[in-house]
Amino acid sequence: xxxxxxxxxxxxxxxxxxxxxxxxxxxxxxxxxxxxxxxxxxxxxxxxxxxxxxxxxxxxxxxxxxxxxxxxxxxxxxxxxxxxxxxxxxxxxxxxxxxxxxxxxxxxxxxxxxxxxxxxxxxxxxxxxxxxxxxxxxxxxxxxxxxxxxxxxxxxxxxxxxxxxxxxxxxxxxxxxxxxxxxxxxxxxxxxxxxxxxxxxxxxxxxxxxxxxxxxxxxxxxxxxxxxxxxxxxxxxxxxxxxxxxxxxxxxxxxxxxxxxxxxxxxxxxxxxxxxxxxxxxxxxxxxxxxxxxxxxxxxxxxxxxxxxxxxxxxxxxxxxxxxxxxxxxxxxxxxxxx
Numbered sequence: 001x002x003x004x005x006x007x008x009x010x011x012x013x014x015x016x017x018x019x020x021x022x023x024x025x026x027x028x029x030x031x032x033x034x035x036x037x038x039x040x041x042x043x044x045x046x047x048x049x050x051x052x053x054x055x056x057x058x059x060x061x062x063x064x065x066x067x068x069x070x071x072x073x074x075x076x077x078x079x080x081x082x083x084x085x086x087x088x089x090x091x092x093x094x095x096x097x098x099x100x101x102x103x104x105x106x107x108x109x110x111x112x113x114x115x116x117x118x119x120x121x122x123x124x125x126x127x128x129x130x131x132x133x134x135x136x137x138x139x140x141x142x143x144x145x146x147x148x149x150x151x152x153x154x155x156x157x158x159x160x161x162x163x164x165x166x167x168x169x170x171x172x173x174x175x176x177x178x179x180x181x182x183x184x185x186x187x188x189x190x191x192x193x194x195x196x197x198x199x200x201x202x203x204x205x206x207x208x209x210x211x212x213x214x215x216x217x218x219x220x221x222x223x224x225x226x227x228x229x230x231x232x233x234x235x236x237x238x239x240x241x242x243x244x245x246x247x248x249x250x251x252x253x254x255x256x257x258x259x260x261x262x263x264x265x266x267x268x269x270x271x272x273x274x275x276x277x278x279x280x281x282x283x284x285x286x287x288x289x290x291x292x293x294x295x296x297x298x299x300x301x302x303x304x305x306x307x308x309x310x311x312x313x314x315x316x317x318x319x320x321x322x323x324x325x326x327x328x329x330x331x332x333x334x335x336x337x338x339x
Contacts, residue, residue, distance in 0.1 A: 037065040039077075039129040039142040045122075046108065047150045050180065053106040058147075061100045062129050065140045071133045077101065079111055082124035082146065090114050091130070112151040119153040156180040158210075158238060162197025162226075164190050169203045173273035175238055182241040187250050187271045192231035199226070199238060199245075210238070219245045233271050251294055252278045254325060258287030258317040266295050269325075279326035281339070288314035291327055291334070301327070301334075308332040 042059045064073050075096070078089040090111055094101055103111075117123045129142035161172035175184035188197075199210035199219070211223030219226070220243060228234055228247065235250035253266030260283065261267055269278040269291075278291075291308070293299035302312030308327060317323075319338065327334035 035063075035066045036140045037129050037131050037142045038063045039127065039145050041127065041145050041147065044146065045148040048105050048109045048112070048152050050152050050156075053104070053109075055105050057103050057105040057108045059100055059102040060127065060145075062094075062142070063099065065131045067133065074132045076130040076132075078128050078130050078141075079115060080126055081115055081117075082126050086126070086128065086144075108149075109151045109154070112149050113154065117149065117151050119151050122148050122150045125149050154179050156184075158184050158240075159200045159203055160186075160188060160197050160236070161200065162190075162194060164188070164194035164197065169200055169205055172200075172203070175199070175236055182239065184238045184240070185235060186273060187233055187235050188228075188273060189233045189271055190228040190231055195228045195231070196225040197228070210240075213243060217244055217246065219243050249294060252291055252327075253295065254280060254282070254289050255292055256287060256289035256314065258284040258289050266292065269327075275328075276330050277326050277328045279324065281322065281324045283321070284317045284323050285320045286317060288316050289325075290314060301329075303334075306333055306335060308334055 039060060039062045041061075043057075046057055048057065060077060062075070064075070067073075073096075075094040077092040077094060078086055079092070080086040080089040092101070092111065112123075112125065113119075115125065117125070125147045126144040127147060128144040130139050131141075132139040156177045157174040158177075159169055159172045159174050161167050161169045165172060173186065173188045175186035177184045190197075200206075201208055208221045210219045210221060210226075212218075212226055213220040213223055219238065226245065232249065233251045235248040237246040237248070238244075251268055252271075253268045255261065255263060255266045257263060259267050267280060267282050269280040271278050291301040299310075301308045301310055302314055303309035304313070304315070308329065309332075315334075315336070317336075322339045324337045324339055325334070
């Protein structure tokens with residue numbers, strides 16, 4: 001019995017020693033980090049421009065933290081506004097097979113815009129290396145690198161001078177590409193005596209000038225005058241990659257018991273390409289109104305307190321009179337002003 005008890009004591013002691021050793025090793029793996037890794041950059045100030053979009057802008061070089069053993073590390077670059085202590089960083093996952101990352105102008109510009117940086121002015125940004133080996137172990141961060149960055153806006157325009165506005169490029173309506181991907185769109189109102197137009201990349205005459213192509217729906221540099229299908233408001237979609245142009249009938253009007261046409265006939269509104277708003281001046285009686293697209297209930301708006309709601313309730317008119325009404329599907333707001 002004594003021998004059996006002694007054997008249990010020995011085994012128990014060995015187990016405790018093993019557990020203690022494992023705990024000690026685990027503590028050492030976390031506590032004995034010899035370095036947090038280092039990050040450096042090939043530039044401290046960046047002025048980013050669209051013509052240089054495909055050129056290299058900056059390279060970040062880094063070394064991994066020293067965990068005291070060969071750990072599998074997940075590495076991320078964190079970008080944040082200076083002075084925010086990385087409270088809301090944007091992260092870029094790094095390759096496991098490299099110790100550097102080069103960003104092209106267009107890519108680092110996108111990161112800066114995602115931080116909300118204004119374009120055309122300098123802003124201060126910090127970048128750091130975040131290294132992680134386990135969800136159960138706190139990540140390790142390098143010292144931050146300071147950058148001063150002046151990003152450019154991604155949005156770009158083409159201009160549409162035509163008979164509808166006197167063929168003047170300086171005052172022409174425009175089509176917009178939100179990401180400068182070569183596809184532009186916008187809404188233009190063409191009167192019956194002003195269907196012809198051209199498309200330009202700047203607010204002046206000169207190449208490239210886009211006109212008609214060899215096939216229906218195509219455009220070409222140096223081609224003849226383009227033409228809207230008929231009088232009215234159209235959404236134009238110009239694809240400069242595929243050299244195509246499409247037209248979509250696109251109007252908004254007001255309908256309702258307060259309008260001259262009642263709930264039967266829309267009163268058309270006029271689009272302002274510069275402010276991207278629709279407006280109309282008309283007499284209203286006591287009653288209700290709504291906004292709808294292309295004389296159809298498929299797309300309609302209502303809502304209270306100047307806030308547009310898709311499919312929302314009727315907008316009530318309490319006093320008869322002449323009114324100026326405008327609305328924007330960009331800001332989802334409307335105004336009703338008695339004149």
